Amino acid sequence: MPPENKPASTFIVLSLKHTHRRHKAITLWRADDSGYCWKLSSAGAYEEARVLEHLGYYNSGCSNVAVPADLVERLSCEVEYDTKEFGICLPNNADTWAQLLACVIRPTDYEPKPEYRGCRYKENSxxxxxxxxxxxxxxxxxxxxxxxxxxxxxxxxxxxxxxxxxxxxxxxxxxxxxxxxxxxxxxxxxxxxxxxxxxxxxxxxxxxxxxxxxxxxxxxxxxxxxxxxxxxxxxxxxxxxxxxxxxxxxLPVFRQPKPVVDAHDLVSMEIAG
Known part of the structure; x- marks a missing residue:
């Protein structure tokens, strides 16, 4: 029997740029790069191949990250995303972000620094x-x-x-x-x-x-x-x-030798100083 075709993985793109500390929900991308939303029902599902082809766009770390759609669904719950407006959204808090950032599609070029109430960043993030x-x-x-x-x-x-x-x-x-x-x-x-x-x-x-x-x-x-x-x-x-x-x-893992400065260069530096 021929092997069954596995369904392609889908991802949801989260906007760090448009998610602010005061927001109760994480901002999501709509389908086809067509804007932003809070409610999961309005979010776009992006195919894995498309995201991987444009990682710098969908998963840069400084503006956006792409995470598995099934994880987003598991973490979503009812949130008052706007004044007296409720919907199934990703809550904007430390625990949710920790789980999301542990599952980004690929390591990002820039460090993701999401904004949420109480967020702090350390040197050894x-x-x-x-x-x-x-x-x-x-x-x-x-x-x-x-x-x-x-x-x-x-x-x-x-x-x-x-x-x-x-x-x-x-x-x-x-x-x-x-x-x-x-x-x-x-x-x-x-x-x-x-x-x-x-x-x-x-x-x-x-x-x-x-x-x-x-x-x-x-x-x-x-x-x-x-x-x-x-x-x-x-x-x-x-x-x-x-x-x-x-x-x-x-590699940066190991201590690098200090550059050797010869006597002529040292004298030149002293004269210039």
Missing amino acids: LWIKRKRCEQVNQAIRIIADHGRRFFYSQTVNRYASMEVDARGKVWFIDDYSGKRIFTHETVRGGRWRGFSHGGTLRSLVEALRDYICTGTPLNPGYLGPERFDDSNIWGYDEAGMKAVREQAGA
Whole structure:
């Protein structure tokens, strides 16, 4: 029998630009880019392919975000969206926005900063943490594509990755077991059930977690710590280790070397000063 055609996913576009702190409902796009509304019944349903083709328009982060239509339906309820006017709308509050922003169609280029009563933004916002997490996953891929291919399971053809949940907590998804592992300390101890690597790589994952949470770059020495005989404790071949250090080391995840100023340039700067 031929496989059944899966229905295409649909998305609703939310307007950050036209949703203000005083509004009780989140502003939605109507169909075919034809204006704005509050009531869910008036909102447009946009096909996934259309949104993905124009992410900068529908999902920039600074003006709009696109989220799954079924999630919007679940979160909607009766709201007094205007004076004595009620309808099924998305309530404009912190909890609703947290769930919506965790499910945007793709990571946005700009940090979404929705306005609602009581909104505050911190330096280590959820969006910033997820941007750092993208950088960490790039580093993990580079490590997994060279040498002994740590963080890649050939058995199940899967790469390890890290992700940030709606609370800002960091999880590690193991390449071999597929388990989603909580990386923070808990009252029940620090055992990582389903982690298929040793203590050295666990220490690296913990350091990557701290970078995601704080933004403080890692020492490049985390990339295949060296032995006295110029080998490395990862057991990577020389070419593979060199590639990892050059490629992953160039990412913001790792501390970058300070530019060297030669004596001639230093004298020139002193004369100019």
